[in-house]
Amino acid sequence: MxxxxxxxxxxxxxxxxxxxxxxxxxxxxxxxxxxxxxxxxxxxxxxxxxxxxxxxxxxxxxxxxxxxxxxxxxxxxxxxxxxxxxxxxxxxxxxxxxxxxxxxxxxxxxxxxxxxxxxxxxxxxxxxxxxxxxxxxxxxxxxxxxxxxxxxxxxxRPFVFDSYEQLQPHALRGAGLIAQMPNMANRIVEIETGRGCPREIGCSFCTEPLKHAVQWRNADHIVEEVRTLMGLGARAFRLGKQSCIYSYESGDPQKIETLLSRLAALKPAVLHLDNANPAMVDAHRTELFVKYLTPGSTAAMGVESFDPKVAGANNLNCTFEMAFEAIRTVNRIGGFRGENGCHALLPGVNILLGLAGETPDTLECNFAALKCLLDEGLLVRRINIRQVVPFPGTALYEQAGQKYLRMNRRHYPAWIERVRREIDMPMLERLFPVGTVLSDLCSEVHNGGTTFLRQIGSYPILVAVPERLALGERFDVRVTGVLPRSLTAERIR
Ligand code: SF4
Structure with a gap:
């Protein structure tokens, strides 16, 4: 059949x-x-x-x-x-x-x-x-x-496999599917480097520890898949399918360098990373990422809450001090501008609302920490604020469910607005001052007479240009101003 x-x-x-x-x-x-x-x-x-x-x-x-x-x-x-x-x-x-x-x-x-x-x-x-x-x-x-x-x-039908040896033939054969996907010239391919959470007991809200035990995928397998995808026309990649890229192969710098150097040798147009556990961020590994990745990458750090009570109640993975140290380290090493107009590597901060133990003071504590980042002159590429979804099977679902969301939800909109105005906007002015030239942005969508563009990458900044440009094409722009989570710009090429 x-x-x-x-x-x-x-x-x-x-x-x-x-x-x-x-x-x-x-x-x-x-x-x-x-x-x-x-x-x-x-x-x-x-x-x-x-x-x-x-x-x-x-x-x-x-x-x-x-x-x-x-x-x-x-x-x-x-x-x-x-x-x-x-x-x-x-x-x-x-x-x-x-x-x-x-x-x-x-x-x-x-x-x-x-x-x-x-x-x-x-x-x-x-x-x-x-x-x-x-x-x-x-x-x-x-x-x-x-x-x-x-x-x-x-x-x-769950998709399960015991080892990366078992997965590899499927990953290679399945790469061919990208030929049926639209707009591949402007897509970025997620690459798996490992699965599971290296922590003994995970964060209260997270589904990753429920899915897999920890396994790292060896460099041969990863490089072989990327080479196959490049042979099919893919040009941009993100090492994003793992809980923490700094923890790759237990954080062994030699193994990280082997992987990165072999991938960089394939000369992809974009090679970025995602998730970084602040507790694993150090200078040596950061230098390796800055050396081999293309500029504009973001190490998204799941801080989730700067409130020590919430961190304790949800078994979060880092303390206030650890998060700041990691952010400083990435700034020191990755905070220079690359040829596409973006910094080489910057931290991102994830904040999660509705976690166990949250009170209105938690919001104040988070705001104060974000303000410290700004006042210390640090660069943070983006602050991602989400309301948690308590998924069955997680500790949060069992212990608190929606209790804290129900208690505190009414405070969220004004708090988020305050972060966007008082932290994000000055941070964006620092990251992308008026006159900054950003290159190779893809025109993605229209809204009226405005075109919204982004570079291809991990967490690219959204740019609004006040003219209707053809979609799916590449442009260079010059920044003219800052909006709460985006920039305004004029097209220069
Ligand atoms: S969010 Fe927490 S539990 Fe989930 S993968 Fe990261 S460290 Fe592990």
Whole structure:
């Protein structure tokens, strides 16, 4: 019997690993690699696009006025082809799971409810896989997770492997799936370097320790996969599928250097990293990342809370002092400007609201710490503030659930606004003073007469240019001003 498996990518966002465009996640690639014959690939955008065109035959993704339809812009084929692929799909393997929900500029992950609705009229054998099977999925912070309902899928199929030797043939074979993904010239491919959390007991809210025991993937496997992906046209990569890149191979600097030097020798256009545990950040390893990565990379540090009571109650991974020391170290070594206009390597800070033990004083404590960063003259590329989603299986779910979110939620909007105005804006003025030239930004979406652009990378700054530029192309800009989480700029090339 011919294998007619079709993948439906609803996109994934996990504590370790991002698969929302422009990122290409590992899940669809690995799942594709399980099959001898390459599966067809659809994105959730295809289902939406089909529905739009059935309702409004002349609908377009990027109308001349108004906003680009980001929810359908990553569709992979025409409505007729989407219909044909769906008719032949057997089974349709749905990949879903957003567990660290964020704001996405040019894509919208699919929810279980939405997928069920969009597929309701089709008679299809459906299989569900992805992070959703460990704790559920939720695209909005502070809400309860959606869990798969019995009867919606013929099968819930976890994707498991015992060792990276076992995974490797799937990873290599699945790399071919990127040929079916749109806009690959402007996508960045997430690369796995390890799984699980090296800490004995993880943070209260995190799903990563529930999924895997700690394993590191050896450099041969990683380099082989990146080389294969480059052979298929990929040019930008992020070492993002791991809980902490500084902990790679137990933090062994020699092994980190071997991996980085071999990857850099392949000359990708972008080589960035993600997650860094502040407790593991030191000068030697930071020097290696600065030496081998391309500029504009962000070491996102999951500080989560600067309140020692909250840190204790949730078993968070670093103290106030550790976080500051790590931020200083990355600033000292990575805080110079690279050829694309961005600093070589900067820290990012993640703050999580709604953790156990949180009080209004926690917000004050967090604000005071962020203000100290600013007053000390440090550079922080971005401060990511999220409301926690208590996922089943985590200590937070068992011990507190939504209790602290309910108690404190009313304080969040004003506090976030204060951080954006009093910390973010002066920080952005420091990072990108008026006149700074940023190169090679991709034009991603329109809103009225404004085009929003970003460089391809880990956490690129959002730039608004007051003219309607063709989408999917590259431009250089000069900064003209600062908005709460973005810049204004004029196009120079
Ligand atoms: S350190 Fe905390 S947030 Fe990071 S992977 Fe471990 S449990 Fe998750």
């Amino acid at each position: 011919t294998d007619k498996t079709t993948i439906l990518d609803c996109y994934t966002d996990e504590p370790a690993g991002l698969g929302v465009p422009p990122f290409v996640g590992v899940w669809p690639r690995y799942v594709a690699g399980l099959h001898e014959r390459q599966p067809m690939y659809l994105a959730i955008d295809d289902l939406r696009w089909l529905r739009y065109r059935e309702c409004v035959p002349q609908a377009v993704i990027d109308p001349p006025v108004g906003r680009t339809h980001i929810e359908a812009m990553n569709h992979t084929r025409s409505p007729d082809e989407i219909r044909r692929v769906l008719q032949e799909a057997d089974p349709l393997v749905v990949i879903a799971g957003v567990q660290t929900p964020g704001k996405y500029l040019s894509a919208r992950p699919g929810t279980l409810r939405e997928v069920n609705k969009l597929l309701a009229s089709l008679s299809l054998r459906k299989v569900l896989t992805g992070p959703v099977l460990t704790g559920g999925t939720q695209v909005r912070g502070g809400l309860r997770p959606q869990l798969p309902q019995a009867g919606d899928y013929e099968e819930l």
